[in-house]
Amino acid sequence: MMNFLGNFITPAGMWNPLIWVFVSLIIFLIAYLIWSRGESRYKKGTEQTLPFLSGYAPESAEGTHVRAGNIYWGFVTALKGYYKVLRKIHTGNVNDYVGWYVGILAIMLLIYLLWGGA
Amino acid sequence: MILEEILQVLILIGLIISGYLAIKFRDLLACAIALGIFSFLLSLEFYILQAPDVAIAEAGIGAGLTTAIFILAIRGTSRWEVEE
Amino acid sequence: MWADYLIWTFLGIGLTFNGLGVIGLLRFPDVYTRLHAATKATTFGSIFTSLGVVTYAFANLYLNGNSGGLTLALHTIVAIACLILTNPVGAHAIARAAHRSGTLPHPRVVDKLEEVKR
Amino acid sequence: MMSKIVRTQASFLYTFILIFGFYIVAHGHLTPGGGFQGGAVIATGIALIAVAFNFSNVKRWIKKTHLTAAEGIGLLTFLITALIGIGTSFFYNWLANSGLIFGQRVSYGVNPGYLNTAGTLPVMNLAVGIEVFGGLGVIILYMLNYVKEVRNDAS
Amino acid sequence: MRNALLCVALLVVLGCLLYVSVNPGDFGVSRGEHLAFGEPKYTDMDDYFIHNGQNQTGANNIVTSIVFDYRGYDTIGEASVLFTAVLGVGVALRELRKRRDKNDE
């Protein structure tokens, strides 16, 4: 009979998720210990939590939220050329959908007819 | 037998012509009519290929219902292929 | 054999009239005349070609004693009946629709239907 | 609504189409045709009625719910007919050659055909005929209804 | 550019389909000859149907006996396809009135 809790064998070796969970629990425990030794006078909802912006009043709650479109702006800008091509081929046109299908079909037909032999 | 073969050849040519018409016309109503002709000829071809079951199905569905559905759809949308 | 001659006569009449109908369909100047030629002549011609079939069936039944002939004749007659029932109505509907959709007769002398409607 | 000639002819032809469709369905195992073809013929009859008469009348005569119910009932009949054979296997032809109704034996070769043969096939033909009739008919009615609605909204 | 590429693709597909249609048998492999029109080489399954269909199902029409008996499972699938399409049409063309009222709220 197999061992449910046993090792999960991969080509390179083995791995056991339960041990991993156990280790990560210990790490969390250590983290909790460190955290619990922190400043105890800190209170939520008081002035302590407000950011100090050189005397200016903080922005409204909606304003401080980083919107999804702004995340990874740098990444997208760095790969501008790549994304330009991608945006160009995503036309959203039904004809193109069928066209891509037919194109790949043609390529595969050629490839199989040339190299697909047994 | 030779006449049968020539008949078949003619039907196939008719199929190609009517299929081409169904694609070519700018008036969608005419396209539906061409599709109806296509369906007739297809049914005749099935008939000659000794498939009466299929011919009846094509007759009932292709000639009657599909044309009706197409015309209803054209009525629900617009008649011309390119509006302007 | 007299039956064969009868059949050939019927088929010949049918073919002639069908041909005339088709020529009329091709050559006449406007929808109404085309409709006239096409519907009348082809219905008539198709009746005659089918009568050839009926004759064949009866000849088979009485001369050769082939019992399938009766079924053939009956079905053919039903088919002719359907043609006779449906064709004129279809022609009527087309003519009416053509008139209503504004298709004009070619040498437009007088349009009684328009006058009556008015 | 079309002209009176068409209406008269339609009301006459409808019965004819119905009878002929039923003939096709019932003789499905002997002559060309069967459930689909017969059902399509009868559904075309509905399409004929729908085009020949005023739509408000048609709506009153032919209810969409009835057609949908016919469809469901036909499908369920078909499935259950197939399911009864599950003693041996699903879709087993439990009526053929059994001597019961539709269970007459036929010998191999040329024969003129007897209605009382072919086991579950006539039953399934009938079920599929009802289903196809309901299905295609309701498609036509849905589309007509929609077209009318769109036109009413536009005007 | 797009049109030219698509044209080439279409022509390739057409060429392959034409190859299917005129294929005279493939380098001596005899199975390919079946696609010659009117002369099927291998008909064992269909001959089984033709010779045994009448005895086993009692139907004179072999096509019906295939549709409803030998391949009845396909037929129920097909009936379901029709049912699906009816439901699809019904979903797409649902009552507009109710929706409009809801939008107005």
Add this chain to the structure above:
Amino acid sequence: MIWDTLMAHSPALVIIIPLLAAFGTPLIGRAGKKYMYTWILCALALTELMTIVMLYHVFTNGTAIYVMGANPYNLAIPPDSHGIPVRIILTVDAFSSFMAFTASTVALAGGIYSIACEHEQTGQEKYYALLLLMLVGMLGMVLTGDLFNFFVFLEINSLASAALVAYHVDKGVATEAGFKYAIISAIGALMFLFAIGILYGEYDALNMAMIGSRMQFTNLDKIAMALITVTMAMKAGAIPMHYWVPDGYGKAPGAISAMLVTASQASLYGLFRMSFTVFGISANHVTLGWFIIILGVLSMFVGVTMALIQHDIKRLMAYHAISQTGYMLLGVGVGLATLGTAAFNQYGLAAMEGGIFHIINHAMYKGLLFLTAGAIIYRVGTSDLNKMGGLGHTMKYTSIFFIIGALSIAGIPPFNGFASKLMIYESVYQFQPVLSIIAMIVSILTLASFVKVFHSAFMGPKIHNVKEVPRSMLIGMAILTFFIILFGLFPNIALHYLVKPAAEALASPMGYLSRVLGGGP
């Protein structure tokens, strides 16, 4: 006795039950919504149970065959037919039953979820009937052993899916998505039918095993193979033909998006089945394998990079679905490319196991993610990530489920995504290190984009004043979460009972053939 009969007939019953329920739904729906919900849930639960029974049957007795309409139900070859199967044969090997289990599980979760999620819509009986029909389509596709039958169920699946994608008619765009999906799948299915015609014309058989055994691999077969594989890849959403995926997944109702994932995987099953069983005996494995691998790598990379720039939550997840499909294609493609060589036993089988394991994992976590996305849209009313924020304050359970799904898709232990990804990385590394590295990068990018979603939807200040979603939606999500954690903590269960038999069944086409054509009950 009854147990044995049930097991023997389970392949047929698995399809009959949802089909019967689907046909009855419009009739029952007229009686009242309560009855309809009970009817649907009973049907889905029964299907799930039957699938498990079938799984057990296949696991204990080996590949099961069920012949439609034969006198003993397992008489594949009639005695007087000279060794050819004439009827439709359901051939259920481990891979089939595994896929059936996945499909019915996701459908069960989706069905429960929909009760609350779609309660405002009209025409609900149509919705549920279509949902059941979609399940029927998937089950039929994975269980059948007949090419034409596969086509029929493919059509059921695609039509039902298209109708369900267009279910929110009032939005307008949903219909557009449905139209696109319907047209692309219709042309694909027609090409598939053409290929079936070619194969039938050559070998006069429709049974997959029969065709596989008679296969000569002429040029006609190559054309048929191209038509079939490209169509199946398109339906699975591989990259150059993926355009319908974001449209369809993005505009469908939440539960349907989750089921569409499984529907794509049924097509993936079709691709694998065709390339291994029908063509696998005589085809050039390397060409076919590399075709699948290249599709997989392209899908992985382009999918994830496109996902990064999306701001519609469901569209983003749809691109991730494409990207995850790439992993499965990669894993199984490596298996196919090495099939028959010494490398196969060394790492090819492991790669296939990884790919197949990824199928069930993907169905579970992507289903969960789509369900959570549906929950967010249900409460917030928009699917635009730019307009969201701070949902974590109130929708606590949803955010927990989302975290679990997101960590799982990113391959973070101890959730199930890690296990299959690890297998794929390690075995593919031995095959071609570059591919493995690309797979890892894709995994990292996946995590990044889910961090983005999590941040912009759940974190931040409270913007929307919303409540937690209704209980039935939570139950639907919890079912999938249960499987995620189960397979994550005890991957050996899935691996031993589901994945290994599936991979071995797929990798031994000769076994499949001899089981069907071996004759006798």
Add this chain to the structure above:
Amino acid sequence: MIDAWFLTAFILFIWILLSTVRAVIGPTVPDRVVALDTINTLTVAIMIILSVAYREIIFVDVAIVYALLSFVATLYIAKYLEGGI
């Protein structure tokens, strides 16, 4: 020897092709519908003739279905042109 039935069917089909010409060039839609109607009638005739040519009685059923149903399509087009539906 040339079978008279096939010869008839052949000539009838030539008529059909000639009517197709009207469907191609017909300036208005009613013209095309007339061509459709003609083709329909001729198809029925051909089918009846061919059923004798093939010596198959049951084939006439197809012709009956044709004669009955193609009329519906004509009616739909006519009603569309009238502005009905």
Add this chain to the structure above:
Amino acid sequence: MMLLNLPYITVAILIAMGIYAMVYKRNLIKIVIGLSIVESAVNLFLVSLGYRRGGIAPIYTSAPSTYMVLPTPQALTLTSIVIGVATTAMLLSFCMVIYRNYGTLDSRKIRRLRE
């Protein structure tokens, strides 16, 4: 030999024509028409696969011969025809809804879903 395979050649041309319509025509209904032509062509392909020269229809009647054309492709074609009409009906109803929402049938304008 070439002439005898004419049905298959017709099938190839028809399929290419249908796909041409699906790829190049901008009107959605035109696309559906192209699809329906492809579908008819595939049906024709299936039926002509089963044709045997000199065979009679696979129905036992009083016809003396038992040399029949192959019945299986006809059964498949029946299924395929019904599937085709189902697909066509659904696509056309989608077209109608799209026209109502977008006011056009031009596929270049119907792409609110992109990227």
